[in-house]
Amino acid sequence: MILETINSPADVKRLSEEDAVRLCQELRRFLVEQVSRTGGHLASNLGVVELTVAIHRVYDTASDRLVLDVGHQCYVHKALTGRRELFGTLRQFGGLSGFPKPYESVHDAFMAGHASDSVSVALGMARARTLLGAEYQVAAVIGDGALGGGLSFEGLNDAGGSGEPLVVILNDNGMSIDKNVGGLSKHLSRMRTEPEYYAFKKKYRKALEKLPAGRTLYEWSHELKTALKKSLLPPVSTVFEDMGFSYMGPVDGHDVQRLTAVLRAAREAGRPVLVHVHTVKGSGYEPALREPEKFHGVGAFDPATGQVQQPAQETFSHVFGETLRQLARQDGRVCAITAAMADGTGLTGFAGEFPRRFFDVGIAEGHGVAMAGGMAKQGLIPVFAVYDSFLQRGYDMLVQDMALEKLHGVLAVDRCGLVGADGETHHGCLDYLSQIPGMTVLAPASFAELRRMLRRAVLDMTTGPVAVRYPRGGEDGYDGDCGDEPVTVLRQGTDAAIVTYGILTGQALRAAELLEKEGVSLRVVKLNRVAPLDGDGICRALDGVKRVVAAEDQLRAGAVGERLGALLLERGAGIERYALRNAGEALPAQGSTAQLRHVLGLDAEGMAQAVREVLK
Known part of the structure; x- marks a missing residue:
């Protein structure tokens, strides 16, 4: 097998054109086999096999800088840069990350877990190269979905006008740009991207520069050519060219030889270039071609059939989606917004039943928040379903709009707390919502509480923004319903108390059971509303207890534990020992939720140990 001989990009560069094609075939089989065992992002990686091989035939990523947008399509890149043998640990605790990580390899230029920032990052690297007098190349890969994010256009606008030599590769695996770029554009792009064309162009410019008026003649002919091209080409290419890019494409993203030639031409252009590449998500594996959304992020599956091994279980996302549909049937003002995550947030059913009240804004969370503000101002009830770590991009709009x-x-803030295998770029462990003036933050611990809290947030609360934050996956040992009151005592105890909320409630109750066997009477206090904190209710719930542990799956700074400690001190609650159990000072790496809780001391045994320590 050719793949077994590839230990670095240098080996990829030595391959013949025929062997490069064979390598792509082997890589697809390798991806399906490996991801079927560990789970991961399959469809997107199948779509960029030829593109990644071509990149490594043109660039030296040990010194050249390759910035991947989102980053989940980095599996082929990792397999070609000395990490093939680590794929058995993909997305597992202590194993190979599913995203680019510079601490793994010199070939990973930048940590990438969210969308639309690659052009900005690449431009920063290009400017650093110029100012420091270095000689590396810079390339950014951005998908057509990420291109919809406003940050990508900020980067493109600046990069195109900068004149800095860099290449932006637009990985277009959707249909939106396809209709705007016709056959004439494809024909002209094939002419413009031939290496021979660029060689002729250089010779033509050099020849004219030797003449007395050569420079003026070249500039005049260049302007004439540009005007003619704009009159013939459709808008999609000239948009990039008006920004200052040379536009190449569209290029067949599954023709590795063609891609290699085009990327070489782009690299040698000495200016900002945008290469438009058409790929097919899931290419080469029929189940992923049929259902690319299912195989975007998939668990372990049977590679022969594509059947997922573990059947789907009810999740907080699903319960949210079904509950919102019920509320929408009751009130015609209820609308749903998503940022390119209709299926992931449980809104597919809502979209089918209420298409006029469903809005997918694409990868544009800031826009989604601002639009929700406009809808609310004019009398609608917008519900924005969004992953916690993605909503961070809308922070300014949450405050201002x-x-x-x-x-x-x-x-409806999904994926709060520890999310597992996606790691530090996706954990919802920053408690930024509680800092926003006037924001109410509810934290259900069960499906029943999610239903109750969502109904209250949508139909009963009429002033100010409300966030209902819930975890990835399903319930964890607690299925009660006490969501009406801000604070609830779930279990009485006299020796000490654990104060917690959300999905950690089940772990706190199990910690109380462990300590009961040791003769320790532990009170379990559950916060149903984490912002604003109910000071009176909390003090009543902790009355008579002198030793308290606050447990949460958030980073320490500014989270509930710190705010709760300050509240108790200000009110003179008489607490003698107060300890925090949380996600620490830095976002954790990947691993199963159970593994991460154990390492952080947020499982039942970890909480019990924290109580033992405050009782010493």
């Missing part, structure tokens, strides 16, 4: 006007919009 919702909170300041006390607008009633609802944030």
